[in-house]
Amino acid sequence: MGLKHKDLVSINQLTSDEITLILDMAESFREVSERPIKKVPTLRGRTVITLFFEPSTRTRISFELAAKRLSADTVNISKSTSAVVKGESIKDTAQTIQAMAADLVVIRHAASGSAALLAKYMQCSVVNAGDGAHEHPTQALLDLFTIRQAFGTLNGVKVAVVGDILHSRVAGSNILALKKMGAEVTVVGPPTLIPKGVESLGVKVSHDLDTVLPEVDVLYLLRIQLERQGEPLFPSLREYATLFGLNKKRLQAAKPDLIVMHPGPINRGVEIASEVADMPQSVITTQVTNGVAVRMAVLYLLLGGAGSDE
């Protein structure tokens, strides 16, 4: 059993049943990473290429480990080592990789829509590992996995996503995925970081973390940057931390079983106080662990498990 899609570019492509399938599959792959010999032969002979046009540590390593633990051959291409620095277009890059018979390409790119563009030019599978401010579907899937692990379900779970919703592909995919699975989502941040029309996606909007915090099961904090393309969207990081940063004092108002999530890398002292990041409520490293299992499931299901000689 696999996914019927060639690519995973957007959460929108997936039904709730398909999301559940991925999460269930990830459940069984999670155990592989706990073995002394962390490898299954499932994708032996398959080639997975990770194409990272933007800097990334955890996502790139996570995909690479996921592919390797499934016995696929992996090749990493980053912007600085690719022909892009020589001015090659994404179309020509796609055709070049295509010509070398890759089975699946993972792409991270600064421009929204670039994963869809690559998928258009390639016959093999394409997985979006983050395209601009659009989506980061595998991040959302690993977040769902982590929430389901904590609460046993996604249906009815109350989630607040806090921070730069406007520029966040993580928020983009998470809002779609959480809504699809029946969770309730509130986005929290200053109005300058809330995108237009976001209510139409079925989320609530708040500008006051303290009224939202006691109500929610999950507090999902996003990484904050003061400037985007040279444009300051709020006065200072200090003021952001005062208004929206999670600290110990604020956390006292939370439900006892609240979990705190963050896609990383975290800014200690800005969106999250250092001591909170290390408290038991924080599942940030669990997210990272789950990321490998979820990406194994995605790779496996997209490649249809074919080539497996289990």
Next chain:
Amino acid sequence: MSRYLIQGGRVIDPANNIDDTLDVLIENGKIEAVGKHLAADAEVIDASGMIVAPGLVDMHVHLRDPGRTDEETVETGLRAAAKGGFTSIACMPNTDPVTDSASVVEYIQRQAKDAGFGNVFPIGAITHGLAGERLSEMGELIQAGAVGFSDDGKCVMNSQLMRRALEYTRMWGKPVISHAEDELLARNGQINEGYWSTVLGLKGIPSAAEEVIIARDIILAELTGGKLHIAHLSTAGSLDLVKRAKEHGVNVTCEVTPHHLILTDENLQGYDTNFKVNPPLRTAADIEALRKGLKDGIIDAIASDHAPHARHEKEMEFDYAPFGMIGLETTLGLILTELVDGGVLSLGGAIAKMSAGPSRILGIPKGSLGIGGDADLIVIDTNAILEVSANKFESKSINSPYVGRTLKGVVKDVFTAGEPVIKDKVFVDSYGEKRFSRVVL
């Protein structure tokens, strides 16, 4: 010099309030007579069942010549125009070099004359090099043949400079054409700011980026008494500003493109860069307002904003692809199909917005079938179907979002200055006939 009798068509000439089944006699490049049952020793063009109209005028075209002749030349642009029914086009100055000197204006006119398909009216730059720092030599540009001024593609952000441009051009009564886009509000923007920019993760361009500049320019037009024209108006708010200004007697006109009357930001779903255009495609509510503005006469002209781009540049990531779509060959069909058949405009109303309307704004003697005027005339087969196909464009570029669509209305014959350019849907030069090039400027 030949004589032609265009016989038995429904002649629609909004400039002269004519809509009747008539014959048109053209001789020596001029309209000799318009009337019932004309008889003359002339080559007869059968126009029965067809529409006979003045050659259309497109006041907003990018020809990319000089500079990017891989994308379009004056010749291919004029050919595309003729195929779309336009015998006169005004071309924007964002060429390389910029059309900010008499020599570039003269170059474009010479190219047009050599090509011979139709008339080109260059628009000069408001500011030298489109840099927004000092006025170009407007008087010299006018002497060379410029019919108006614009920094199209860029907004004149310096309000004082815009004031001076509107003031200075009063000497000649030439229009200053505003590309209304506040640079800071629109910075890095890719599509209309709204639901779709959020869903697609693309930086939004708010309607306000256009509206604040239109409001400013209207106030400056009022201050100076200058002649202001708003290019490619795209929002309901902009229309409201122009409407109120007109009610107050401000000397302002405006144009709208077919795409802002037909397409919305919802079309961006697939990140197809052929829908990436500036101003961006807006919402259904904006379309509704613009259509009403057209119906009510607040909008003076329909212009294509024909913007050719190389294929490999459009096949880029959305953020990196250039803005613009070609339009010369689809504008008439789109307007007939969507707006005339859609009940927004009468046939005469539609033709007026693409002939008499823009001619009046630019102050050019075109867009009319008046006796003694230049015989620029088209015959439209409104029942014929045009299949928009990438390999059928006369334009050098194919960046059209309408490829695959079928449109009603095909230009059957085109006469420029009394000589046929297209006969029975075929360019006359493809018969090996001598191509006529007596372009009147």
